[in-house]
Amino acid sequence: MKRTAASIALALSATAVFAEDTVTIEFAYPYSHLFDVTYEAMMPAFKAAHPNIEVMMRATYEDYEDGTNTILREAVSGNLPDVTMQGLNRQQILVEKGIAKSLEPFIAKETDFEKDGYHAAMLSLSSFDGEVHGLPFSVSLPVGYYNQDILAEGGIETLPTTWDEVIAACETMKANGIENPMFWGWNITGNWFLQALMWSQDKAIVENGAMQLDSPEALAALEQMQQIFTGCEMKNLSWKEALASFSAGEIGMMFWSTSALGAVERSKGDFELVTGPFPGMGEAPEGLPAGGNAALLTSTSEDPKVQEAAWTWLKFITSGEGAAEVAKTTGYMPPNKAANEIILADFYEQNPNKQTAVDQLPLLRDWLAYPGDNGLAITQVIYDGIERIVIGDATDMGELQEELVDEVSDLLPNG
Incomplete structure (x- = not known):
């Protein structure tokens, strides 16, 4: 079937509007051999829910120390990613230097956000001076x-x-x-x-x-x-x-x-x-x-759309749906209750090798900086x-x- 000039014009117009509305954010994380498959598994659901947000993956950090060193250098050069994944024991220095932003303004606007959905030991390690600066992504033992x-x-x-x-x-x-x-x-x-x-x-x-x-x-x-x-x-x-x-x-x-x-x-x-x-x-x-990492907002953009897109991505990867992929693709345990109690209800019974760490959760202590x-x-x-x-x-x-x-x-x- 031939398309009319009007329909072509309408399609091109819609494409232009879509492109104009697309917001691009940059994301950096460690351990490509562990997490590449995790983010690949997450991305289709994220794109379906948020088609106008483009997540650009930066080169992965070698490890948590490399991640922290990289962020500290990028803060000086003015080249920070919008969201970074950092080891639990490396957050404090980024908060003290004002690199990691408080998430409280974003959390306050969420009508159904439950802080209790995250493991207490994890969330406490992302809280400084009474404010949440990171959302826990994974916990390991x-x-x-x-x-x-x-x-x-x-x-x-x-x-x-x-x-x-x-x-x-x-x-x-x-x-x-x-x-x-x-x-x-x-x-x-x-x-x-x-x-x-x-x-x-x-x-x-x-x-x-x-x-x-x-x-x-x-x-x-x-x-x-x-x-x-x-x-x-x-x-x-x-x-x-x-x-x-x-x-x-x-x-x-x-x-x-x-x-x-x-x-x-x-x-x-x-x-x-x-x-x-x-x-x-x-x-x-x-x-x-408690090993593992948390997602931190480090965006320096003053564009509210970029900030909101960064928060949307950060929230999604630590949510029940996003966090469930952590357990499925790695050996980490998701600290989100929705992931553990609903999405993964039968998962650990079917994967006894991953149950081992879950059984040790009563031993969980802080990974100290x-x-x-x-x-x-x-x-x-x-x-x-x-x-x-x-x-x-x-x-x-x-x-x-x-x-x-x-x-x-x-x-x-x-x-």
Whole structure:
């Protein structure tokens, strides 16, 4: 059928109006290997609901530290994205510097917005001076990943529940010819596993604004790491190498965030994968740090349409519908109640490997930021210290603790 000139003109007019009304926002997030598939899954529903909003994805951050460093640089150069995804322990510095905007004006205009829809531990970490500056997107906890085929070959019949049992399992597997029995995620972002060992003892790494690296619990954590690394003869792999090696069926046990579960499931070889609770230091952990990230509004646009579009995107990805894709495509747990209680009602029953982290939710504790503007530098000092344990350069944990305390003290606001 031929189209009339009038109909063509009308179509072109409508297209022009649509193009004129389209608002483009920019979004940046970390860990492409984890989240690319998540945002791809979300986008069709978002576009159907909001056809006039175009979301431009920026280059992904390598990790949370890279995300924070990038945002700090972009704030100076005036090139901030409209929405950024940041680690829970990296929000405070962006709020203090006025980079992350308060969401209270947007929340106040929402007639059906429920703050109670988000996990309390997550939402509290995005609230500063009584105002919400971020909406939680995902929550993770440390878990054990087990290659049941390698464990069976190595003579292990039951999953370990303590680090002593992990070390004993490594020794048994080594004796039975397993070359690489274990990887322990010391190099995960934000010194997360150090905090996991301290929270296992019910001790925070920061209390009342003061670092607790000089505490007996910190020394016990360093000693526990040394025992794990040496007892299991652990290889010094980067986190990317470790995930790839485990997925390829080359490592028997891996202790890492539940966040990587979806990626491991999609890429793993032909072996039986089982997850288990994070082992404890002689007994079950008393607490574990809440990993994960939150969406922050960092737009510098003065155009109300851009600001509203940024809020619409931010709200959608943390909503029940958006957050449900987090659980389906990764190993993270969505902190939104609508996602967990309605959309995902039967999901965890059908996905027991993802249920492991959910069962540990009563242990949830804060993932703590280090005081002052040098938080990233403190993270690096601790990272370097732990790596010295891994490679065998540091053998006296009391001496290492003293060195770390001295170096970190120089970076703290009060010296």
